[in-house]
Amino acid sequence: xxxxxQDPGPFNVPEGATVAFNCTYSNSASQSFFWYRxxxxxxxxxxxxxxxxxxxxxxFTAQLNRASQYISLLIRDSKLSDSATYLCVVNRGNTGFQxxxxxxxxRLLVSP
Amino acid sequence: xxTIHQWPATxxxxxxxxxxxxxxxxxTSNPNLYWYRQAAGRGLQLLFYSVGIGQISSEVPQxxxxxxxQDRQFILSSKKLLLSDSGFYLCAWSVPPTGDYGAFFGQxxxxxxx
Numbered sequence: 001x002x003x004x005x006q007d008p009g010p011f012n013v014p015e016g017a018t019v020a021f022n023c024t025y026s027n028s029a030s031q032s033f034f035w036y037r038x039x040x041x042x043x044x045x046x047x048x049x050x051x052x053x054x055x056x057x058x059x060f061t062a063q064l065n066r067a068s069q070y071i072s073l074l075i076r077d078s079k080l081s082d083s084a085t086y087l088c089v090v091n092r093g094n095t096g097f098q099x100x101x102x103x104x105x106x107r108l109l110v111s112p
Numbered sequence: 113x114x115t116i117h118q119w120p121a122t123x124x125x126x127x128x129x130x131x132x133x134x135x136x137x138x139x140t141s142n143p144n145l146y147w148y149r150q151a152a153g154r155g156l157q158l159l160f161y162s163v164g165i166g167q168i169s170s171e172v173p174q175x176x177x178x179x180x181x182q183d184r185q186f187i188l189s190s191k192k193l194l195l196s197d198s199g200f201y202l203c204a205w206s207v208p209p210t211g212d213y214g215a216f217f218g219q220x221x222x223x224x225x226x
Contacts, residue, residue, distance in 0.1 A: 004155075034214045043202055043217040044156070087156075089214070100146075100206075100215055104155035 001026055006088050006103040013110055017078045021106045023071045023088030033064055035073050036087040038105065044087055047073075078110045114139035118203045118218030125225055131176075131190040133221050135203030138184065143205040145186040146215060147178055150200040162186060198225045 006023045013019045025033075033050040048055065050062040050071050061074040071088055085105040093099035118135045125131060137143050147159040158171045160178035168178050175194060179187045186203055200222050206215040 036214075041200075041222070043220045046214040046216065049214060099158065099161065100204075101158070102148075102156040 002103075003027060003092075003101050004088055004090050004103040006106045008104060008106060010107040010109050013078050013108070015078055015080060015110055015112055017110075018074065018076045019078055019108065020075075021073045021086055021088075021108075023073075023103055023106075025069050025071070025088075025090045025101075027090065027092050027101075028066075028069060030090045030092045032091040033071050034089040034091070034100075035060075035062055035071075036089055036102070038085045038087055040084075044102075047086070075108075078108075080110050080112065083108055083110045114205070114216070116203060116205055116216060116218040118221060120221055121219060122222045123224070125193050125223065127195055127225055128192045131188070131193055131197070131223070133188040133201055133203075133223075135186045135188075135218055136184055137186075137205045140184070140205070140207065142183060143207060144215075145180060146204040146206070147186065147188050148202045148204060148217075150202065152199070156202065160188070193225045195225050198223055 004025050011019055035047040036044040037047045038044040048057050048062050050064045052064050054063045059076045063072045085107045087105045088103040090101045115138045145162045148156045149159055150156045160170055162168050162180045165180055165183055176190050200220050202220045203218040204215040207213055
């Protein structure tokens with residue numbers, strides 16, 4: 001079983017739609033969680049951290065469920081520019097050091 | 113502000129040739145440094161990480177090695193490349209000590225071994 005699992009997609013949605021991605025992780029000792037965005041043939045870029053209380057950044061909302069060991073990302077009012085691969089990332093390092101484990105990503109395609 | 117530089121952007125090397133990829137970070141001190149590889153259609157795999165000068169930890173056995181000769185410099189090397197070494201190599205840094213801020217990537221080197 002992979003340590004971080006994501007549905008590879010692609011998710012094809014029209015502009016303006018709401019789309020949600022889920023991710024599960026296997027290591028219950030994981031310390032922190034993130035969503036990254038990766039455009040084709042580019043480096044991953046940090047989108048947002050994920051907190052147990054949930055957090056929102058504009059059209060993006062991230063949730064963490066430690067009991068069920070899953071992480072979600074909700075994108076509202078999708079834009080064409082949201083088309084990318086979204087990577088779920090889990091930090092299983094010790095305090096003071098990050099050992100980031102990446103999922104293989106969920107591809108999102110937003111169409112006009 | 114912090115920046116990370118990685119070069120070259122693309123590289124085509126023959127099998128059996130040596131490799132040296134360099135990464136430098138500016139605007140921060142004593143960062144944690146990482147080398148990741150992303151094979152075509154696959155997720156990022158952590159290859160090496162470093163918490164300080166001369167301190168290197170390897171995540172997977174392979175014919176690659178890493179070195180950190182200076183605080184903000186991280187080098188990935190190989191003496192003899194294999195076809196399976198092809199991929200997208202990414203250097204990243206993060207800020208100790210809390211580890212809660214994610215890691216930040218350089219623009220990557222796309223390596224093709226022929």
